[in-house]
Amino acid sequence: MDLQLKIITFTLMLLLVSSSVSAQFRVFHISRYGAALEGDITQALTNAWSDACASTTSSKVVIPRGTYNLKQIEFKGPCLAPIEVQADGTIQAPQDPNQLNGDTQWIKFTYIDFLTLSGAGTFDGQGTIAWNQNNCAKTKDCKKLSMNFGFGFLNNTIVRDITSKDSKNFHVNVLGCNNITFTNFNVIAPATSPNTDGIHIGRSTQVNITDTNIATGDDCISLGDGSKQITVLNVTCGPGHGISVGSLGKYPNEEPVEGVIVRNCTFNNTDNGVRIKTWPDTPVTTTVTDMHFEDIKMVNVKNPIIIDQEYCPWNQCTKQSPSKVKISKVTFKNIIGTSATEEGVVLICSSGVPCEDVMLTDIDLTFNGTVATAKLSNVKPIIQGKSPPLLNFLFPSP
Ligand SMILES: *[C@@H]1O[C@H](CO)[C@@H](O)[C@H](O)[C@H]1NC(C)=O
Ligand SMILES: *[C@@H]1O[C@H](CO)[C@@H](O)[C@H](O)[C@H]1NC(C)=O
Numbered sequence: 001m002d003l004q005l006k007i008i009t010f011t012l013m014l015l016l017v018s019s020s021v022s023a024q025f026r027v028f029h030i031s032r033y034g035a036a037l038e039g040d041i042t043q044a045l046t047n048a049w050s051d052a053c054a055s056t057t058s059s060k061v062v063i064p065r066g067t068y069n070l071k072q073i074e075f076k077g078p079c080l081a082p083i084e085v086q087a088d089g090t091i092q093a094p095q096d097p098n099q100l101n102g103d104t105q106w107i108k109f110t111y112i113d114f115l116t117l118s119g120a121g122t123f124d125g126q127g128t129i130a131w132n133q134n135n136c137a138k139t140k141d142c143k144k145l146s147m148n149f150g151f152g153f154l155n156n157t158i159v160r161d162i163t164s165k166d167s168k169n170f171h172v173n174v175l176g177c178n179n180i181t182f183t184n185f186n187v188i189a190p191a192t193s194p195n196t197d198g199i200h201i202g203r204s205t206q207v208n209i210t211d212t213n214i215a216t217g218d219d220c221i222s223l224g225d226g227s228k229q230i231t232v233l234n235v236t237c238g239p240g241h242g243i244s245v246g247s248l249g250k251y252p253n254e255e256p257v258e259g260v261i262v263r264n265c266t267f268n269n270t271d272n273g274v275r276i277k278t279w280p281d282t283p284v285t286t287t288v289t290d291m292h293f294e295d296i297k298m299v300n301v302k303n304p305i306i307i308d309q310e311y312c313p314w315n316q317c318t319k320q321s322p323s324k325v326k327i328s329k330v331t332f333k334n335i336i337g338t339s340a341t342e343e344g345v346v347l348i349c350s351s352g353v354p355c356e357d358v359m360l361t362d363i364d365l366t367f368n369g370t371v372a373t374a375k376l377s378n379v380k381p382i383i384q385g386k387s388p389p390l391l392n393f394l395f396p397s398p
């Protein structure tokens with residue numbers, strides 16, 4: 001087929017599809033906004049979004065199958081009615097990080113109530129060139145690379161079925177959201193890709209992540225300050241650095257992290273399983289409380305269970321004064337599998353504010369065929385059921 005015929009056929013197909021979609025939604029198809037297959041859809045998508053967002057009845061923006069290029073875009077609300085973006089195609093970011101104008105996020109969704117992002121599509125950050133330029137491990141003033149997604153100030157949002165691939169930086173940043181669910185979401189990037197956290201959450205309430213696979217080079221899910229009522233269910237992490245609360249205690253005015261449930265998850269060949277990390281040597285006080293990790297399977301994980309209140313990568317601090325972040329009400333229950341190091345459980349709490357109300361229940365981890373050990377400091381956990389042998393039990397005298 002020549003190109004013109006292809007485009008006509010494509011358009012006809014789309015019209016057929018859109019007219020058969022349930023009348024519940026007003027459909028805004030990007031082909032009607034001049035988007036062509038294999039082309040740059042930035043303008044078409046921007047225009048389709050403006051019209052859909054102004055619709056007084058529920059609307060849906062559709063990106064059909066095919067491969068497209070997309071530059072930086074912001075889907076901004078408020079919209080007049082619930083809105084969905086259904087992406088079934090492969091959408092590619094510019095490879096050259098300079099083409100994103102220094103924007104911290106490639107695709108932003110902001111100030112929307114009742115948003116759904118769905119579809120079988122893949123958002124490909126094409127990060128390889130950017131990863132090679134990443135010098136953040138060496139210098140603080142490193143070049144800011146863009147994340148695939150920024151979800152900011154959204155309420156009642158669902159992200160489902162889509163895939164985020166090879167982001168240049170974090171895949172997803174969730175900030176200032178209330179009631180946002182990720183389900184059947186996929187993240188894929190190589191184990192060697194730097195800073196490619198799967199989902200980072202900060203200052204958000206009621207975030208659910210379920211039935212999701214995250215394979216990446218950095219944290220699977222990371223919870224920054226102000227993360228509250230977070231539920232993680234049936235998530236598989238690996239490769240990557242596992243699920244992490246923090247790091248906390250570095251910046252002033254950090255809000256507490258509270259109400260976290262991680263259940264029915266698998267960690268496969270990750271650097272950490274479940275981790276809470278806080279910086280020593282800073283004046284920042286905040287709290288981490290009501291954290292529950294249960295029914296978790298570890299497969300060859302370096303630090304399956306770890307609280308590290310002396311977190312200080314690349315010797316950025318001196319550890320002269322202890323962390324001032326108070327950790328309490330933490331349960332680890334039914335955590336089984338294999339550790340890649342002898343110390344399966346490491347709970348290094350702060351000598352300034354020791355951990356309180358920590359429970360270890362039915363922990364069954366092995367290292368190279370023998371039971372893994374636990375190293376504890378400034379914490380007296382309540383132990384039930386199977387437990388690792390406790391080593392280096394340090395607690396400050398009263
Ligand atoms: C989201 O909910 C908060 C709290 O109820 C409200 O202040 C904010 O305006 C809502 N945002 C949107 C975009 O609806
Ligand atoms: C959360 O958002 C979902 C999706 O929009 C909605 O169905 C649900 O009612 C909301 N839950 C609450 C507690 O508001």
Ligand SMILES: *[C@@H]1O[C@H](CO)[C@@H](O)[C@H](O)[C@H]1NC(C)=O
Pocket residue numbers: 179181207208231
């Ligand atoms: C999120 O998870 C919590 C706890 O499991 C549950 O009560 C709530 O209904 C979930 N919300 C959504 C929108 O799925």
Ligand SMILES: *[C@@H]1O[C@H](CO)[C@@H](O)[C@H](O)[C@H]1NC(C)=O
Pocket residue numbers: 184210211212213234236
């Ligand atoms: C767990 O999530 C996977 C997708 O990652 C899904 O295929 C499976 O059905 C889910 N299991 C349950 C019990 O929901």
Ligand SMILES: *[C@@H]1O[C@H](CO)[C@@H](O)[C@H](O)[C@H]1NC(C)=O
Pocket residue numbers: 266268269299
């Ligand atoms: C762990 O990942 C490897 C590939 O890296 C895979 O072959 C294996 O089936 C996974 N194991 C589990 C229990 O998911």
Ligand SMILES: *[C@@H]1O[C@H](CO)[C@@H](O)[C@H](O)[C@H]1NC(C)=O
Pocket residue numbers: 368369
């Ligand atoms: C694992 O155990 C085997 C024998 O039980 C031993 O030869 C080997 O050195 C151990 N490997 C490590 C990393 O400890």
Ligand SMILES: CC(=O)N[C@H]1CO[C@H](CO)[C@@H](O)[C@@H]1O
Pocket residue numbers: 234264265266295296297
């Ligand atoms: C890792 C893990 O425990 N997965 C389980 C999650 O729940 C389903 C259904 O209950 C089980 O089939 C999985 O094995």
